[in-house]
Amino acid sequence: MRQPLIAGNWKLNGRLEDNQRLLEALRGASSLRCEVAVCPPFVYLPQARDLLAGYDVALGAQDVSRFEAGAYTGEVSAAMLAEFDIRYALVGHSERRRLLAEHDEMVAEKAKRLVMAGIRPIVCVGETLDERDAHRTEAVVLAQMEAVLNAVPEAYWPMLVLAYEPVWAIGTGLTASPQQAQAVHAVLRERVAERSPEVAAAIRILYGGSMKPDNARDLLAMPDVDGGLIGGASLKAEQFLAICEAAS
Numbered sequence: 001m002r003q004p005l006i007a008g009n010w011k012l013n014g015r016l017e018d019n020q021r022l023l024e025a026l027r028g029a030s031s032l033r034c035e036v037a038v039c040p041p042f043v044y045l046p047q048a049r050d051l052l053a054g055y056d057v058a059l060g061a062q063d064v065s066r067f068e069a070g071a072y073t074g075e076v077s078a079a080m081l082a083e084f085d086i087r088y089a090l091v092g093h094s095e096r097r098r099l100l101a102e103h104d105e106m107v108a109e110k111a112k113r114l115v116m117a118g119i120r121p122i123v124c125v126g127e128t129l130d131e132r133d134a135h136r137t138e139a140v141v142l143a144q145m146e147a148v149l150n151a152v153p154e155a156y157w158p159m160l161v162l163a164y165e166p167v168w169a170i171g172t173g174l175t176a177s178p179q180q181a182q183a184v185h186a187v188l189r190e191r192v193a194e195r196s197p198e199v200a201a202a203i204r205i206l207y208g209g210s211m212k213p214d215n216a217r218d219l220l221a222m223p224d225v226d227g228g229l230i231g232g233a234s235l236k237a238e239q240f241l242a243i244c245e246a247a248s
């Protein structure tokens, strides 16, 4: 059985004082049956690590450099993250693909850096509304996923987590229906199965895009939805914890 994972992506939000309240409230998540992770901005990772020490809430970063070290101003490497007990890092979030022109090859390089440093990549894939309307959803998400599978050595595939985040559902209040999400998750898992049935059976595929307490249960009830990547609702302890409970 795949243990559900609920990960909160804070995006570009947070202040020391507000974080403290939120993180203290999230300590309550450590008694739940699902795995819980928070992904604050880089600078707040040490604060989150300190406030969650001794609690079963994992830390994730929102990104990582595709470079190992050197003259890359502003970048944060996988080895640096590994010094801070970081278990997960997002790669390929659609906001970065769109606003910062990240393409599949860069996302794949980042995933490879992470696994080599012992950090589990949460690989985000998802189609835009235009791509969905043009019946290109499957082709888009499969290409995004395969770029990572092709770059990361097979021995490290068990470290991967996938996140299906339809771009049209992120921050819009529109959610993929449970059936829409399930259909894409099943396609992703089938493609992994063609390459490794064992990895396909174990890999967790999260859904992200306006997941809230009132729709989480139905989405998480789908056989191939193994958790959630939560944006807006991860900033409110009550909502985030309610989603974690729905997954437990």
Ligand SMILES: O=C(CO)COP(=O)(O)O
Pocket (backbone or CB within 6 Å): 009, 093, 165, 169, 170, 171, 172, 173, 208, 209, 210, 211, 229, 230, 231, 232, 233
């Ligand atoms: O992008 C997301 C998580 O990475 C989803 O964001 P929202 O939950 O705010 O739609």
